[in-house]
Amino acid sequence: MEILRAVVTYRTTVGAAERLGMSQPSISNTIRHIETVLGFPLFERVSNRLSPTEEALILLEEAEPLFHLRDAVNQRAGDLRGGKIGRIRIAATAELSESVLPRVIADYARDYPRIQLSLETRPLDSVLQVVENGVADVAFAMSPYERQAMNYEQIADLRPVCLLQDSDPLAKLDVITAKDLMGAALIGPQVSTRIGLMLADSFRAQGLEYRPSIETRFMNAAVRIVRDGWGVALVDELSAHTELRPGLVIRPYGSGQSFDLCAAMQKTKVPSRQTRRFIEMFRERVALRLEEVRAESQRPIA
Structure with a gap:
């Protein structure tokens, strides 16, 4: 697979x-042997270059998790060779990578300077996949889909809120409903995301259609648009407070919903002491932050 990947990459x-430090005849012989075993060609010669067939590309796509695992093993070996005590590989969606995780990572690095930390920021499905494949030790996500190979540990319930200009007529309301948002310049998660589906359900329950004027994959993008002077963002409370500043207010969204903030881990793998310690610190920091943001929600901004 390594040889196949190299030939697809360099096309010769x-x-x-x-790239692999091998002889050219060895590469050619290996490719011919693989094609003989498989019973179909992997490359076509086009203008003295090798063009991969559709079958070759499918094989490489299926093998990609194996390369991730190899890289993870190589990285871990390098950590041990460098005398590091441990490492925590963290994956998270963009909202959490900007709202809570930076503070937790900074505090953890200060308390445990010999533990190496890494953070991968990805879409929800990819965040869960890297944990499932063993590339990350723990993932943090909101309302993740159930996966047979994953364990979810609840950290907190996050409330949906609206971030908007204090001059917006909706800012006069104590609670904003789906009906109130009809006709508003709404910015919200895409329906293709789990949070977007949940919000669409809340509109549907009122006999309304969820149709944001601007759709975003990540909620931190939605709140930045409001920060820059346009619209009403329907997002989780942590994302909203990352951009709260004079001229903006936050109002509860009255759907009765909440988003589960979870730590996701492999079901068959016992988390290390370092990972367990990080999760507990994350839980504590989230609880403290939620106390702060909920106290601030009704406080006027100078």
Whole structure:
């Protein structure tokens, strides 16, 4: 698979041989052997270059998790060789990577300076996949889909809120409903996301259609648009408070919903002491932050 990947990347056996430190005949012989075993061609020669067939590309796509695992093993070996005590590989969606995790990572690094931390910011499905494949030790996400190979540990319930200009007529309301948002310049999560589906359900329950004027994949993007002077963002309370400043207010969204903030781990793998310690620190910091933001929600902004 390594040879196949190199030939697909460089489109010549010479380039693949240089990359892998092998001879060009060895590369060619290996490709011919693989094609014989598989019973179908992997490359077509086009203008002295090798063009991969659709079958070759499908094989590489299926093998990609194996390369991730190899890289993870190599990285761990490097950590041990460098004398590091441990490492925590964290994955999270963009909202959490900007709202809570930076503070937790900074505090953890200060308390445990010999533990190496890494953070991968990805869409929800990819965040869960890297944990499922063993590339990350823990993922943090909101309202994740159930996966057979995953364990979810609840951290907190996050409330949906609206972030808007204090001059907006909706700012006079104590609670904003789906009906209030009809006709508003709404910015919200795409329906293709889990949070977007939940919000669409809240509109549907009132006999209304969820149709944001601007859709975003990540809620931190929605609140930045409001920060820059346009619209009403329908997001989680932590994301909203990352951009709260004079001229903006936050109002509860009256759907009765909440978003589960979870830590996701492999079901068959016991988390390390370092990972367990990080999760508990994350839980504590989230609880403290929620106390702060909920106290601030009804406080006027100078």
